Amino acid sequence: MPRMKADRLVATLLFLQERGRVTVSEVAAELEVSERTARRDLEALAASGIPVYSQRGRGGGWSLVGGARTNLTGLTAAEIRALFLLTGPLAATPELRTTLRKLVRALPPALRSDAEAAARAAITDATDWFRNAATAEAGHRSLLQGAVVEGRRVRLGYAGVAKPPGVRVVDPLGLVAKAGADYLVAGTESGLRTFRLSRVTSVEPTGEPVERPPDFDLASVWRERAQVIEGGMFAVTARARVAPEALPRLERLLRGRVTVGEPFDDGWTEVRIDGPAHRALAAQLAGFGALIEVLDPPELRRTLARIGAELTALYEPDA
Structure with missing residues (x-):
């Protein structure tokens, strides 16, 4: 028709x-x-x-x-x-x-x-190419959705970045899907916090009612939380030169965090790369080996040198 x-x-x-x-x-x-x-x-x-x-x-x-x-x-x-x-x-x-x-x-x-x-x-298809179906995450999402709708407090098992897993009591206030990842906005003893569902290890309803802040608006709160998260993602900016064969892969890996500049006479290209911290950004760039040369900042160059020395010491054949 x-x-x-x-x-x-x-x-x-x-x-x-x-x-x-x-x-x-x-x-x-x-x-x-x-x-x-x-x-x-x-x-x-x-x-x-x-x-x-x-x-x-x-x-x-x-x-x-x-x-x-x-x-x-x-x-x-x-x-x-x-x-x-x-x-x-x-x-x-x-x-x-x-x-x-x-x-x-x-x-x-x-x-x-x-x-x-x-x-x-x-x-x-919610199945990651490199792991089995995320049944645990789907189960956590279902429980948290129910807790948000019913206004019920939960004990949340959570493993933060570079932190040991722990359990805390939270007030689920809303769920947000952002760029393929799900987040929980919840009230805690320390105020509003954001939890990534992929790092949730357990959800246990307590049966207690949620204490919902007056005039709570999920969209407004998320905008504020997102600004904080994004600020942390762009804490470090590196200036580097990239080989032509590595540039497309770099842009795919760090989409949205790579600004392409002018080409050099040797065919390499100048780029600016944003990252959350020197160590985290160095870990992402180290996999490119000699196809990327970081020019600034000096601390990022030193971090990459340390990573290279650690790998050499670990994998260098016995004399």
């Missing part, structure tokens, strides 16, 4: 629902089409199985049989496709599969095939 026609059919159906009875000229004026087009659309609705009928004579027009109604409340065909494209990849859970089936049944038959095709157009 052409996109514009599908949009008009939805609009015509909703206009019928709103008015109860309409004439061809009223539909044509409302949708800004010719009366011939309006009549064809009304006939198409009737032919598709929607209980629409016409009555001739004075006071006649087109009506929905028995006051039949639709639950689409203003959705256009394009919006229906967008909705099913969005929810289709999420339909791995039984709840969402059931929801999609209900939505499809609510659509006029003329629009169901588009919606079903959109739902099948994409999937989400």
Whole structure:
């Protein structure tokens, strides 16, 4: 079905629902089409199985049989496709599969095939290429979603970066998906904190109610927390020269943190690279070996030299 026609059919159906009875000229004026087009659309609705009928004579027009109604409340065909494209990849859970089936049944038959095709157009595979399916993380996410909705406190097992795993009691306030990673925003004894779900080791409901800050708004809080996180990610800026064969790989690895400059006479390229700390950035660049030469800052050069000396001492063959 052409996109514009599908949009008009939805609009015509909703206009019928709103008015109860309409004439061809009223539909044509409302949708800004010719009366011939309006009549064809009304006939198409009737032919598709929607209980629409016409009555001739004075006071006649087109009506929905028995006051039949639709639950689409203003959705256009394009919006229906967008909705099913969005929810289709999420339909791995039984709840969402059931929801999609209900939505499809609510659509006029003329629009169901588009919606079903959109739902099948994409999937989400949560399995990392280098590990088994993240069943534990999915289980933690489900428990935390329930805790947020029900307003229940949990004991959260968590392993921070370079910190031993620990358990703390937190008030789950909201979940955020950011660039393929999920985060929990929660209240703690030290104030609001952000926890990455991939580092959560356990979730145990306590049955106690959450203490929710007054006027808490997840979107506003996340914007503030994200600025703090991003600030830490760009704490160090390195100036380096990169071999031509390594530049595409560097940009893929550190996407968004590499600024490409001018090429040198030898074909290498000057770049600026942002990172969270000297040691962390050095660890990422060390894998490129001699294909990247850091020019500044001196501390990053010294850190790379130490890493090189440690690797040489560890792997150098016995004399």
